[in-house]
Amino acid sequence: MSVQERKQRERADRERLIVATARELAERQGWDAVTTRRLAERIEYSQPVLYSHFRGKREIIGAVALEGAAELAAALRAATRDAAEPRDGAGSRDAAGPQDGAGPQDGAGLWDGVGPQDGAGLRDGAGAQGWGGSRAEGGSRARVTALARAYLDFAARNPAVYDAMFRLDGGLAFAREDTPAPLKDAFAAFLETLGEVAGEGVHPALFTEVFWAALHGLATLTREGRLPPADAERRTELLVDRLAAF
């Protein structure tokens, strides 16, 4: 059976090569330059080989998107962990890698069963607005700012991957039960930090969606030159200050 195993391994290697090559080509020359012919040439196989791994170009984009989602989740967690460690050290309980199954929870229909249990993000500080003014908790602000910066930084440094995730059609399901795990986990990474600052009576997932959408708008419009590049940092600060309830 060793022969079959070797073949499977080689096949998996080639699949990874396809995805990596597509990603690199897209990042260097844009997704328009990622044609099946060029991609086949780069991996030194003929075009039909691509179709033995993926249904078509769309699925290749989807594969790049999943890879990117895992990296984005890691980048967000790393940034928020570094930003300001909680009193009890250890970083905010975010052991879960991109891989954990993510069982059924909540069921509110938003991204469906993603991340920590409903409201868990509220455990620590937060809820200022309603009954206390700005009650210290500078840690939250620092984490949220770090989150926003990390997201925008990821988008700017990996434009093609970002497009594969959030602008192009990679055939992936979003905000549904059958959403692929890496996407759910990326949303969970958002939720872990933003749950703290959703504010009273605001569903953490709903708040996270709004925050994410705003960042997405900033990321895309800035990159395409539809917003003046100079003020990007000021826009980010304004967004964080206003949107989050510290």
Add this chain to the structure above:
Amino acid sequence: MSVQERKQRERADRERLIVATARELAERQGWDAVTTRRLAERIEYSQPVLYSHFRGKREIIGAVALEGAAELAAALRAATRDAAEPRDGAGSRDAAGPQDGAGPQDGAGLWDGVGPQDGAGLRDGAGAQGWGGSRAEGGSRARVTALARAYLDFAARNPAVYDAMFRLDGGLAFAREDTPAPLKDAFAAFLETLGEVAGEGVHPALFTEVFWAALHGLATLTREGRLPPADAERRTELLVDRLAAF
């Protein structure tokens, strides 16, 4: 000279026909379906005729975008006017059509010389946060909510036009001195309402950019099914409540 005039007129008519046909086709079947062959067939001319009017498909998209920008500006102004008429009737002094020259002003580099003179949007109420708590002025909240809804409604009802403006490359300059007048005017329409609620010490244009970006994120992610469609209205309300300084 009447013959030349007639020819010019016919040529302008045909150009309008091209743009209208492209728009209709895009709105019905998506921009992918707008090919030069199909477009030529619909207007009952051959392909090269298109290229005597436009440099290429990109410019046709740009033409649709400009048309859409004028309509968007009108829709935003109509919605905010209807939302809550000011004490002195008449609607807020927004006579200017999409056509006025818009001379050099401000020079801050954001969309460059757009709309009313710097800070004009602050003339009426506003500035609550800093020195008065929620000092009535429910009119502002109503107008901002109406603005947001009108924008998202426009995006949902005219997806192809919206894409031409803000997602596809129509070869138009944004946020620059040479930005086409209709785009500047659409931004001005935003500014007229949002200037009121930028908050103290926040540049109205910067605030408008952030608000617009957030709406853009909501519009695109919702339409592509990346945000659960059911909660769209709640997201809009949350965004308005948090971002604006009433």
Add this chain to the structure above:
DNA sequence: TCGATTGTCTAGCGGTGCTAGCATCGAGTC
């Protein structure tokens, strides 16, 4: 060793945006 299976390739389909070069038409001139 032989047939079957698996894997990969060549060649080609119908489509894309765009353009070179030719034919025709009609306005201005005699």
Add this chain to the structure above:
DNA sequence: GACTCGATGCTAGCACCGCTAGACAATCGA
């Protein structure tokens, strides 16, 4: 009214696209 001649719109075709049918070679099990 006949005749240039430039403007105008056409046919045909380029290089490329995503994708696939079918021929062919390599490998496997009997």
